[in-house]
Amino acid sequence: MTAIDTAIRATAADIELIGVTKAYDAKTTVIPPINVALRPGEFTVVLGPSGCGKSTLLQMIAGLERVSGGKIVIGGREVQDLEPKHRGCAMVFQNYALYPHMTVAENMAYSLKVAGVSKADRAQRVGVVAKMVGLADFLPRKPGQLSGGQRQRVAIGRAIIREPGVLLFDEPLSNLDAQLRHDMRVELADLHRRIGATSVFVTHDQVEAMTLADRILILNKGLIEQFDTPKAIYHHPASVFVAKFIGAPPMNILAVTGDGSALRLADGQVVANYADKGSFQLGIRPEDIAVNAGGSIKAEIRYREDLGSHEILETNIADQNLRITMPFGAEIDTEQTLSLSFPRARLHLFDSETGRAIHNAFDDAKTAPTFVKEYQ
Amino acid sequence: MSSESSLFGHCWLPLLLVAPLMLLIVLFFYVPVFQAFYWSFFLEQPFGGGSEFVGLQNFARVLSDPEFWMAGWRTIVFMLTASTLAVAVPLMLAIAADRKIGLSYAARNILVWPKGIAGAAIGVVFAFIFNPFVGLMAPLNALFPGLWNPGMDGTDAFVTLVAAHVWSGIPFNFVILLAGLRSIPPTMYQAAAMDGASPWRRIADVQLPLIMPQLFLTFVLEFTESITSVFALIDTMTGGGPGGSTTLLVYKIYIDGFRGFDLSGASTQTAILMVFVLLLAACQFVFLGRRINYER
Ligand SMILES: Nc1ncnc2c1ncn2[C@@H]1O[C@H](COP(=O)(O)OP(=O)(O)OP(=O)(O)O)[C@@H](O)[C@H]1O
Ligand SMILES: [Mg+2]
Numbered sequence: 001m002t003a004i005d006t007a008i009r010a011t012a013a014d015i016e017l018i019g020v021t022k023a024y025d026a027k028t029t030v031i032p033p034i035n036v037a038l039r040p041g042e043f044t045v046v047l048g049p050s051g052c053g054k055s056t057l058l059q060m061i062a063g064l065e066r067v068s069g070g071k072i073v074i075g076g077r078e079v080q081d082l083e084p085k086h087r088g089c090a091m092v093f094q095n096y097a098l099y100p101h102m103t104v105a106e107n108m109a110y111s112l113k114v115a116g117v118s119k120a121d122r123a124q125r126v127g128v129v130a131k132m133v134g135l136a137d138f139l140p141r142k143p144g145q146l147s148g149g150q151r152q153r154v155a156i157g158r159a160i161i162r163e164p165g166v167l168l169f170d171e172p173l174s175n176l177d178a179q180l181r182h183d184m185r186v187e188l189a190d191l192h193r194r195i196g197a198t199s200v201f202v203t204h205d206q207v208e209a210m211t212l213a214d215r216i217l218i219l220n221k222g223l224i225e226q227f228d229t230p231k232a233i234y235h236h237p238a239s240v241f242v243a244k245f246i247g248a249p250p251m252n253i254l255a256v257t258g259d260g261s262a263l264r265l266a267d268g269q270v271v272a273n274y275a276d277k278g279s280f281q282l283g284i285r286p287e288d289i290a291v292n293a294g295g296s297i298k299a300e301i302r303y304r305e306d307l308g309s310h311e312i313l314e315t316n317i318a319d320q321n322l323r324i325t326m327p328f329g330a331e332i333d334t335e336q337t338l339s340l341s342f343p344r345a346r347l348h349l350f351d352s353e354t355g356r357a358i359h360n361a362f363d364d365a366k367t368a369p370t371f372v373k374e375y376q
Numbered sequence: 377m378s379s380e381s382s383l384f385g386h387c388w389l390p391l392l393l394v395a396p397l398m399l400l401i402v403l404f405f406y407v408p409v410f411q412a413f414y415w416s417f418f419l420e421q422p423f424g425g426g427s428e429f430v431g432l433q434n435f436a437r438v439l440s441d442p443e444f445w446m447a448g449w450r451t452i453v454f455m456l457t458a459s460t461l462a463v464a465v466p467l468m469l470a471i472a473a474d475r476k477i478g479l480s481y482a483a484r485n486i487l488v489w490p491k492g493i494a495g496a497a498i499g500v501v502f503a504f505i506f507n508p509f510v511g512l513m514a515p516l517n518a519l520f521p522g523l524w525n526p527g528m529d530g531t532d533a534f535v536t537l538v539a540a541h542v543w544s545g546i547p548f549n550f551v552i553l554l555a556g557l558r559s560i561p562p563t564m565y566q567a568a569a570m571d572g573a574s575p576w577r578r579i580a581d582v583q584l585p586l587i588m589p590q591l592f593l594t595f596v597l598e599f600t601e602s603i604t605s606v607f608a609l610i611d612t613m614t615g616g617g618p619g620g621s622t623t624l625l626v627y628k629i630y631i632d633g634f635r636g637f638d639l640s641g642a643s644t645q646t647a648i649l650m651v652f653v654l655l656l657a658a659c660q661f662v663f664l665g666r667r668i669n670y671e672r
């Protein structure tokens with residue numbers, strides 16, 4: 001294994017986007033100016049809903065799409081006006097984009113062939129890469145004779161064979177079934193560890209994002225909502241959008257009003273003590289809600305969903321939906337009204353107009369977290 | 377399958393429905409074909425009045441005639457040059473149109489128009505375009521007298537013929553090849569670009585291999601087309617001349633049969649030509665067709 005470990009090893013490059021924008025036509029700006037710096041060797045997952053500009057961002061880094069403005073710096077070089085081949089990036093596509101008329105070996109070796117690498121060297125590199133991606137027995141086959149997972153392995157092999165400093169993935173796992181997706185995820189994490197290239201991975205699957213990423217970049221309509229570690233994003237979402245986007249089931253968001261001493265729901269129930277006045281959005285994750293007889297907050301059960309390992313209760317509180325996750329076997333009184341309490345440390349408060357988080361709103365003792373950053 | 381049988385309760389109904397078409401095919405294709413083969417074994421009197429079975433004598437006569445071999449050779453030269461160009465030119469146009477170069481919308485439309493024009497009309501137009509005194513080449517002729525004269529020079533006449541044929545072949549081949557190119561997923565080019573392939577390299581390594589089925593189709597059709605459909609062009613443009621330099625086999629058959637009233641000789645040459653075309657198509661399928669990757 002050690003021989004292979006050292007055989008394909010990239011010199012990771014850092015990526016910097018400085019005021020990069022994209023507009024396909026004069027009217028619609030897909031990506032407003034954004035600034036991001038990705039560290040060398042970092043695995044960044046770009047996460048966001050469909051159509052938010054994830055692929056566009058990736059293709060601009062790759063050089064497949066021109067930037068409308070701004071600079072892209074890879075490994076200290078300004079590359080926004082360079083051809084893809086001069087940027088030191090490789091890409092894995094969602095639909096694999098393998099050359100159907102070439103064998104697995106030819107597919108993987110094509111970039112080397114174009115670069116003028118000798119036949120013997122190509123064969124040797126293909127051998128090493130094929131072993132890394134587990135395709136050693138399939139080299140003479142055509143892509144049409146492979147399964148979806150094997151095809152994606154070829155695509156990954158093709159990308160890493162040139163030892164690129166930057167690896168770009170555009171939803172590479174979304175054409176695979178659930179089990180294969182999981183296996184490939186584990187393999188990708190392992191490959192990344194061994195190759196060490198700076199990786200940018202586009203997905204709209206939050207599980208992939210949480211498990212693979214060093215840092216997650218959450219995009220919404222081309223804007224960066226938050227760029228942070230999976231942990232920070234989960235525990236300290238920077239906006240309502242992020243809070244609702246990460247976590248399954250997603251975080252509950254309740255409209256509350258501050259009267260100077262407490263936050264109240266529309267029906268007057270006090271959910272937490274708080275000193276400021278005004279209207280806010282209060283977030284709490286379904287699994288953080290405590291159901292106990294002593295709880296002062298009342299909610300009515302509308303629906304129970306038994307998922308085996310846990311149960312999800314859909315409840316009604318002040319005409320708003322509140323989802324609660326209960327561990328399996330937890331006793332719930334059969335009466336329709338639940339008594340709840342919201343642990344203060346687990347509450348999130350957001351500005352009701354901008355949707356941005358109000359940090360340390362309930363942090364009575366702890367020091368302020370410093371890792372949640374603002375962008376734009 | 378079951379829906380088909382429930383649709384047609386009686387087995388004679390489908391037969392009845394295809395009958396008109398079958399009748400046409402049999403009447404105007406198979407009957408003449410067999411007739412030609414049949415006649416090639418008989419000596420036919422030019423003005424009617426009985427025929428006589430002569431076995432392979434017609435073949436012996438035709439095959440020993442140097443004129444036949446000359447016409448055959450010209451046919452092959454024409455087939456190779458004209459059909460290659462008739463695929464290559466639309467291929468270049470299709471690749472350019474696929475890249476959305478310049479006026480592709482207008483160009484695409486204009487390029488399709490010749491499809492609707494009959495061969496004879498093309499012949500008349502091209503005879504005019506390439507006229508040494510008023511045509512496209514007239515200015516060059518003024519500079520270098522005698523440079524271009526298809527009426528006198530056999531090579532010039534042949535070139536004119538090839539040009540007219542290539543032009544008439546553009547629309548169909550262009551549409552087929554462009555359709556093939558359009559169906560290549562864009563990510564294929566993106567992948568090739570990431571692999572460092574230049575646009576020219578992409579043509580050779582990605583586009584051409586992926587439109588092999590379309591190239592094969594156009595080549596097979598062109599090879600057979602160029603042998604037969606050239607008749608209208610020859611008839612209107614050169615009349616086989618000058619000095620027989622554009623007398624291809626189809627035209628020679630027509631001359632021999634309808635001008636020289638050598639019906640048996642014409643039938644024999646027709647039979648030989650048909651066998652040649654058949655063998656050609658078979659060879660293409662056997663040697664090329666099997667190697668084509670139809671997968672996408
Ligand atoms: N070639 C193009 N011309 C015009 N608009 C485009 C083009 N490509 C993408 N867009 C628009 O840009 C926006 C972002 O597209 P993009 O493909 O980057 O989204 P995405 O985040 O990758 O979405 P998905 O998750 O569905 O792949 C979309 O609104 C899309 O309609
Ligand atoms: Mg996309």
